[in-house]
Amino acid sequence: MTKVSPEFVEEPQMQIVRSVSRDVSLSNNQFPTYKLGPNFEVLQDTKEDNKGPSLKEVVEEETDRLTEQHNRLSVRDLASKFDKNLSAAAKLSNEAKIREAPSLEGHVLLKKLRDSLEFLKGRLTGLNKEDIEKAISLVEALAVKLTQNEGELIQEKFEVKKLVNFLKQASEDAKRLVNQERSFACAEIESARSVVQRIGEALDEEERNSPTSAKQEVEGLLEEVQEARRIKLLHQPSKVIDMEHELRALRIQIREKSTVSFKLQKELTMSRRAGQNKSEFYELTGSEMLGSIIRIQSCSDEAIDVSKCSIQWYRLSSECSRREPIVGADKFVYAPEPIDVGRLLEADIVSNGQKVSLTTTAPIDPASGLGSYVETLFRKSNIEFSVVIAQMNGRNYSSRSAHCFHVGKTKLKLGKGWITKARDSYSNSMQLCGFRGGGNSAAKSLFWLPRKGHSFVLVFESEKERNGALMAARKYAMDCNVILAGPDDDALL
DSSP, X not given: OOOOOOOOOOOXXXXXXXXXXXXXXXXXXXXXXXXXXXXXXXXXXXXXXXXXXXXXXXXXXXXXXXXXXXXXXXXXXXXXXXXXXXXXXXXXXXXXXHHHHHHHHHHHHHHHHHHHXXXXXXXXXXXXXXXXXXXXXXXXXXXXXXXXXXXXXXXXXXXXXXXXHHHHHHHXXXXXXXXXXXXXXHHHHHHHHHHHHXXXXXXXXXXXXXXXXXXXXXXXXXXXXXXXXXXXXHSOHHHHHHHHHHHHHHHHHHHHHHHHHHHHHHHHHHHHHXXXXXXXXXXXXXOOBTTSOEEEEEOXXXXXXXXXXXXXXXXXXXXXOOEEEOTTOOSSEEOOXXXXXXXXXXXXXXXXXXXXXXXXXXXXXXXXXXXXXXXXXXXXXXXXXXXXXXXXXXXEOSOOOEEXXXXXXXXXXXXXXXXXXXXXXXXXXXXXXXXXXXXXXXXXXXXXXXXXXXXXEEEESSXXXXXXXXXXXXXXXXXXXXXXXXXXXXXGX
């Protein structure tokens, strides 16, 4: 950090000249010029030279600049001021120490004087004794005054000591700040020097390598152009389109062949079971997938009519280790619902004391396109379906008019226009599942129990809508910490 010197520097133009002409023009900073007039008279040329500022203006400007520099203090000036104040405070402390000795001597002298006066008081009587008492009171007053002065002196000493400590700390802080600024300046100078050196080295290196690098870049660009031309020749747009069509056709063929293979495996399994159980009178028919209807039908003339038999449907896991009865599924027709996907179905047929069990050949498959349909439903602000009420509270509903079944995030609602048939929030007492009472429209029907003693059987326009409504309602109910299922189906969910 540079310290600005407050001293004035004498200008060489301002040196005193002993003999100066009285015709000197201070405004022009030069001697006047003369010319000859008419009749050979000497005239002064009064033409002004405005080439530069006057000497007076220059002097005033320099004076202002030096005054401003004089008033600008650096950190080092502050440190020197702190040092001066510190020395002044030390002098004050020394003076206080010097004043302590006379104070002690004054106390001793006053004590001796008081003892002497007490001694004289015992020997004198009358007016002299009163004078002695007055003198003793004066001595005591002096002692009190001296004590007060000592207290003030102690307070001053404390203040001086405090000031000394403060100035010491300030001086140390100023010195530390000076050293810190000096170190920062040195570090910045070194950093700038190293940066300049590195930049110079980089420029030198670039100058040396510029011809070689430019040549390498040109060669690289030529190689890239040649490679692009070769790729363009090898991959014509028409060839790419033909390959895409071939791949699409191959995918379609693979999908068709896998479907045919799956059907053949099912038929092979059914034929094996038929060969093993030739003595059985009943069989399961229908597609074993979501959205279809599975029926029990007789395969022998000796079999009793299915409608006269006692039937119960069950759900089995894929390993057939556990069998769960489907409450209410006691007809020869059953429509699988989303909860049945991935499980085997089994039906027990009891007639004349004999029991026959029929099982699906494979777990129930999901319906194609149902997942994307449900995702589309979730993207809607309102999920609504057009339904027809088939039954209400266990009785057939006479009106076949269309109603609106609304699946909300917190509740289900059934209504027609401004009339609301039922509206209830998701709760543990609510039941919702596929219709298990048989019929040709079982795959499009569901059973809804909003609350105890109030139930509906709703028929949708398609199997996809019925299954989508079940999945959407169960998802929203799960978000409300409610398991929405049919009777005794909670364990499966």
